[in-house]
């Protein structure tokens with residue numbers, strides 16, 4: 001078998017299975033091997049019911065004294081039984097599995113595998129896996145992979161196919177020279193593949209992760225060095241040396257720029273008059289004031305006679321930027337008589353409106369275009385685009401790069417990001433971008449007051465919210481779900497909105513926002529929130545990025561334990577943006593001490609990077625995919641926080657070996673570049 005063979009060659013793969021595997025991006029044997037588990041399950045030695053520990057995966061040995069029964073009522077068909085051991089009772093509960101009532105026999109010993117929770121005062125295991133003791137014996141003390149699935153592809157199927165391939169021992173010739181492997185203590189590649197899917201033990205899993213994580217970082221770092229080398233630094237064909245407008249604009253602001261903002265602005269404006277086109281990353285934590293720097297930058301480009309654009313990841317953000325730009329530049333016009341024409345372009349606009357914008361851009365009747373990435377890239381032709389800024393986007397992908405080159409005019413590029421990454425790593429990750437950091441918050445700003453509370457505190461919180469609204473402020477309440485779910489006992493936006501409307505006096509307007517609404521609906525709500533027609537906004541995390549309503553002073557997060565700390569940190573950046581004292585209330589449901597300890601990190605620190613690394617320390621490597629799932633990372637297996645040393649090593653290695661790359665590494669590189677596609681930065 002060759003790794004480039006189609007999965008079709010494997011036993012058990014016919015048309016249908018092949019099709020389904022393709023949906024997961026698995027076409028070849030190699031794709032399958034690189035389809036790493038999303039997580040792992042360890043099957044420990046079974047315990048008795050009296051020894052159960054809530055909150056973690058357990059195998060519980062027990063005998064059902066009575067047959068399983070159907071539980072009446074509810075939307076979903078339920079089957080249940082109870083294990084009894086002395087004084088301890090454990091309820092077993094399955095949804096939509098009526099056939100179990102025949103299969104599971106009373107009086108026989110089984111092993112039930114799942115998580116024990118307290119459900120309405122009763123110890124309960126939901127959807128436990130059921131094993132006969134002999135069958136459990138076979139997997140006991142092993143670590144089993146869990147894969148992400150799609151319709152028609154089950155755990156067992158992927159597991160079986162992977163095993164089939166792994167049985168053919170040496171599939172790959174390791175492309176890393178042995179010398180290098182020894183130097184950096186990296187496991188052999190076939191060993192790593194074997195152990196990432198079916199680890200012998202925790203130790204071999206760690207070795208496998210380290211090796212594969214290294215590969216990912218290494219190829220990434222190489223790819224970036226490649227791109228940098230392949231592209232001579234382009235000449236600056238949009239010079240702009242006159243900064244009088246920018247200085248006037250700074251003079252009109254109601255506040256003074258922080259030193260960090262001034263430094264960033266100085267670096268950016270030096271690029272404008274330098275010999276090469278600008279390629280800069282502007283990094284600054286939430287609330288550090290990146291927008292005003294974007295305004296100065298665009299203003300300077302316009303003064304020099306070019307057009308500029310600002311791309312945002314969502315409609316809500318684009319519209320918000322548009323409104324604040326229109327507002328700020330109107331004030332600027334009042335004071336200076338200098339008029340900038342701002343345009344907006346988003347997906348939900350009517351075709352006719354869009355056409356008008358396209359035309360105005362080609363005839364240079366718009367100076368600054370603000371819109372979503374997708375829309376701007378699709379159809380827009382500028383008359384003379386000199387400056388492109390992207391906001392809150394971690395990376396600026398290859399497709400964007402091609403788009404820029406397609407414009408023919410090689411504009412300056414500024415990438416703004418709030419992702420907290422230390423400088424040493426940013427240098428590797430952002431390759432040839434120059435980096436400016438705003439590492440200081442506006443001084444007048446009062447630090448947000450935070451607290452972690454349990455649901456019993458809610459009445460007090462609502463009184464507090466009412467009070468804040470009386471004082472003219474606004475409030476966000478974040479829930480993890482949009483609507484009620486049968487399987488998860490979590491707060492949801494729709495029911496919560498109903499509930500809180502009844503609790504708060506009718507004079508307080510409550511509205512909701514979530515990702516299933518259309519762009520136009522979301523915009524409308526956000527606009528009304530901006531105009532203070534809505535005082536309390538119940539929302540999912542769709543409001544996470546960049547929303548700026550300085551009048552909002554309270555954020556209450558329900559089921560805070562469900563969110564990653566980095567995400568909560570981004571979320572709370574929505575308050576504390578004005579001069580007034582702001583508050584963040586994290587409501588923790590459940591009594592987990594470790595969850596509380598984790599949330600307390602947010603109370604203690606306001607430094608995005610520190611929060612992310614502390615979070616990791618607490619959760620430990622057991623939850624190795626946790627952070628990545630929080631949406632901050634786009635590496636498959638490497639984790640920027642946990643593996644920061646590895647990234648450093650991989651970066652050094654790429655530098656050292658870039659000119660002596662063996663041929664089979666070349667092949668891997670090409671594959672990596674192709675798969676990474678959009679993710680590789682400019």
Ligand code: ADP
Pocket residue numbers: 255256257258261284285286287288289290291292418442443444546548550577578
């Ligand atoms: P972010 O970096 O998260 O994009 P913004 O640019 O949205 O932050 O700025 C957050 C808020 O801080 C805005 O209301 C902005 O007007 C205000 N702001 C920016 N710079 C300063 C400053 N130097 N002093 C006081 N307020 C500022």
Ligand code: MG
Pocket residue numbers: 290291391392546
């Ligand atoms: Mg912003």
